[in-house]
Amino acid sequence: MRGIWQKAPLTSRLQFQIEARATGCGARAAVFRTLHNEVLTPLFMPVGTQATVKAQLPQTLEDAGSQILLANTYHLLLRPGLDVFRRMGGIHEFMSWKRSVLTDSGGYQIFSLPHSRSLTEEGAVFQSYTDGRPILLSPEASIGAQVAIGSDIMMALDQCVASTADEAVARAAMELTHRWAARSLAARGDSPQAIFAIAQGALFPELRRESALGLAGMDFDGFAIGGLAVGEGKSEREDICAFTAGLLPADKPRYLMGVGTPLDILEAVHRGVDMFDCIIPTQVAQRGGVFTSRGYLQLRRGVYKFSDEKLDPACSCPTCRRYSRAYLHHLTKTRETLGWQLLGKHNIHFYHQLMRDIRASILSDTFLALYREKRATLHEDDLDNPVLVQKPKKAKRQALGNYEIHTAWEGFSSIRHIHSGEIMHSRTPPMEEARRLYVEQSRLAERLREQEAGPLVIWDVGLGAGANAMAAVACHESGEKPVRGLHIVSFENDLDSLRLAFRNNDQFRYLRHSAPSAILKEGAWRSKTHPGLAWTLVPGDFSETAGTSPFAPDIIFYDMFSGKTNAGAWTPGAFRRLFAACRGRSVGLFTYTCSTAARVALLAAGFHVARGRGTGDKTETTIALTPEAVRADHELLAADWLEKWKRSSARFPADLSAAEQSAWEEVILGHPQFQHHGGG
Numbered sequence: 001m002r003g004i005w006q007k008a009p010l011t012s013r014l015q016f017q018i019e020a021r022a023t024g025c026g027a028r029a030a031v032f033r034t035l036h037n038e039v040l041t042p043l044f045m046p047v048g049t050q051a052t053v054k055a056q057l058p059q060t061l062e063d064a065g066s067q068i069l070l071a072n073t074y075h076l077l078l079r080p081g082l083d084v085f086r087r088m089g090g091i092h093e094f095m096s097w098k099r100s101v102l103t104d105s106g107g108y109q110i111f112s113l114p115h116s117r118s119l120t121e122e123g124a125v126f127q128s129y130t131d132g133r134p135i136l137l138s139p140e141a142s143i144g145a146q147v148a149i150g151s152d153i154m155m156a157l158d159q160c161v162a163s164t165a166d167e168a169v170a171r172a173a174m175e176l177t178h179r180w181a182a183r184s185l186a187a188r189g190d191s192p193q194a195i196f197a198i199a200q201g202a203l204f205p206e207l208r209r210e211s212a213l214g215l216a217g218m219d220f221d222g223f224a225i226g227g228l229a230v231g232e233g234k235s236e237r238e239d240i241c242a243f244t245a246g247l248l249p250a251d252k253p254r255y256l257m258g259v260g261t262p263l264d265i266l267e268a269v270h271r272g273v274d275m276f277d278c279i280i281p282t283q284v285a286q287r288g289g290v291f292t293s294r295g296y297l298q299l300r301r302g303v304y305k306f307s308d309e310k311l312d313p314a315c316s317c318p319t320c321r322r323y324s325r326a327y328l329h330h331l332t333k334t335r336e337t338l339g340w341q342l343l344g345k346h347n348i349h350f351y352h353q354l355m356r357d358i359r360a361s362i363l364s365d366t367f368l369a370l371y372r373e374k375r376a377t378l379h380e381d382d383l384d385n386p387v388l389v390q391k392p393k394k395a396k397r398q399a400l401g402n403y404e405i406h407t408a409w410e411g412f413s414s415i416r417h418i419h420s421g422e423i424m425h426s427r428t429p430p431m432e433e434a435r436r437l438y439v440e441q442s443r444l445a446e447r448l449r450e451q452e453a454g455p456l457v458i459w460d461v462g463l464g465a466g467a468n469a470m471a472a473v474a475c476h477e478s479g480e481k482p483v484r485g486l487h488i489v490s491f492e493n494d495l496d497s498l499r500l501a502f503r504n505n506d507q508f509r510y511l512r513h514s515a516p517s518a519i520l521k522e523g524a525w526r527s528k529t530h531p532g533l534a535w536t537l538v539p540g541d542f543s544e545t546a547g548t549s550p551f552a553p554d555i556i557f558y559d560m561f562s563g564k565t566n567a568g569a570w571t572p573g574a575f576r577r578l579f580a581a582c583r584g585r586s587v588g589l590f591t592y593t594c595s596t597a598a599r600v601a602l603l604a605a606g607f608h609v610a611r612g613r614g615t616g617d618k619t620e621t622t623i624a625l626t627p628e629a630v631r632a633d634h635e636l637l638a639a640d641w642l643e644k645w646k647r648s649s650a651r652f653p654a655d656l657s658a659a660e661q662s663a664w665e666e667v668i669l670g671h672p673q674f675q676h677h678g679g680g
């Protein structure tokens with residue numbers, strides 16, 4: 001078998017050459033040449049999804065040593081569109097970036113964003129989020145787009161499935177990925193751009209082997225390990241990474257997609273991977289996080305308020321040369337854009353410096369010593385200013401970021417959004433409200449007794465202080481065995497409310513559990529005592545992350561701040577995306593509001609809308625259902641509600657034009673739910 005991939009390639013566009021291999025592990029240093037520059041490995045590629053690395057100038061990236069940027073085919077083909085790249089002479093001219101660009105194929109987004117409509121042998125048809133038109137993404141279309149964008153390295157279209165997918169699903173996806181890889185390679189034709197294939201196979205070693213060997217037999221310029229960092233644990237990822245890397249051709253670059261933290265990267269280099277991309281450096285910077293030689297710093301901490309030290313004494317980046325921790329702390333606390341930019345600049349520099357150190361150690365064959373040294377420190381928090389575990393009670397903070405603890409006159413505590421004054425669970429203790437409104441109404445206990453193979457999936461939209469998710473966890477843990485698996489996927493863009501409640505868990509006793517601490521530390525939790533019970537955090541704005549969960553929902557807890565604090569969460573567009581994410585399944589959405597605007601938006605998005613039970617000071621709440629989920633005992637809004645709506649002064653969202661209003665009216669009046677109920 002080995003002969004297949006040791007054969008010299010017919011056309012090597014990258015002229016990949018290994019310069020050194022580390023003794024005692026798979027690490028290697030290499031050099032290759034793209035259409036724009038020479039590239040030294042191992043390397044980290046900053047992510048520029050929208051043809052920009054968030055908050056960073058191209059010049060900064062060049063100075064920091066970025067050799068390749070990653071851009072996102074899916075997003076760029078929707079906006080600005082391929083014609084712009086054709087007319088502007090490609091992405092390099094367009095964004096004024098003189099070094100290399102790698103474009104992903106769009107495969108990951110297609111299978112994770114909720115606009116996916118159908119998948120056939122030909123390709124995937126999805127709906128544009130900019131104008132709603134259907135778009136076919138086939139291997140040929142993806143390569144055509146990447147040729148128009150003009151990247152140096154293109155990725156073949158693949159079908160990505162959750163790493164926890166079962167074997168039949170994973171096999172089918174892998175086999176389709178191989179057929180698409182062959183078509184992508186053919187579609188590349190005589191373009192001078194390089195192309196990589198993506199090995200799939202979830203967590204099944206036999207599939208991973210078949211995928212690596214199958215793709216290695218084709219004339220690709222490099223190979224990616226795909227389908228990781230989508231739901232598996234760290235050690236599973238490392239095992240599969242090592243196993244797959246070992247099967248891929250030794251004379252071509254190996255790229256681990258979407259990974260990771262500095263420690264993850266160090267581990268993967270050790271296992272023979274050459275290339276990495278990840279949004280972490282700029283994403284954590286936005287929240288005040290920096291990686292340093294003395295551990296991970298959270299700049300919001302008050303300990304830096306008077307610190308005239310540099311971020312990292314060992315760093316020579318522009319941020320460290322010029323600014324104090326005190327200033328960066330201030331910029332972070334005030335959420336100034338400059339803070340995000342300066343911290344991002346440092347983090348990117350830190351990643352590149354780590355890769356340069358790794359490379360130098362491989363070249364001098366001292367990698368294992370470096371690996372042991374870095375491994376011990378890369379995951380540490382600030383070594384010089386450790387967070388004190390034992391704090392006197394009085395010093396406990398009652399506020400964090402945009403949140404503070406609010407104590408109701410009834411005596412229970414909840415979290416208040418300082419800026420808007422909105423209180424989560426204002427009149428009923430958080431867990432009690434979570435149970436009544438979300439757990440009981442969704443019949444969770446009953447559904448966990450269903451005889452289904454896969455786990456039940458809850459999308460917990462707006463994690464907040466974790467009450468809804470913990471109520472679901474408690475429901476599973478108290479269920480009678482055998483109980484179906486339960487996977488909770490929480491979406492949240494600001495973990496401060498959970499953090500604040502967690503620190504004060506004498507007032508939020510439901511958080512005294514292993515799950516919330518794992519969510520805060522690692523973003524994921526798997527129950528050790530209740531098999532099949534798992535919880536994953538998807539950080540970021542829900543409008544952007546809705547599609548990144550590989551699990552379609554069965555139940556949605558929709559607990560976002562109200563329209564006055566978070567208008568975007570209650571628009572028809574937001575609910576249309578959610579409706580699409582339901583993918584024709586039976587799904588129930590539960591939310592605390594009973595506002596007409598929210599109900600109309602839900603109806604317009606295609607949901608059936610029913611009255612939910614009241615809670616606290618609300619006489620009723622709202623249940624939205626996909627057509628498949630409607631049952632006889634749901635109290636659907638009927639003719640009386642419609643009559644009231646027709647007379648309402650706030651029939652439409654404020655920003656609709658007259659034409660849109662009449663289109664809306666037609667949709668609402670023609671909604672199937674009223675045809676049935678109001679037909680007499």
Ligand SMILES: [Zn+2]
Binds near residue numbers: 311316317321346349
């Ligand atoms: Zn620095």
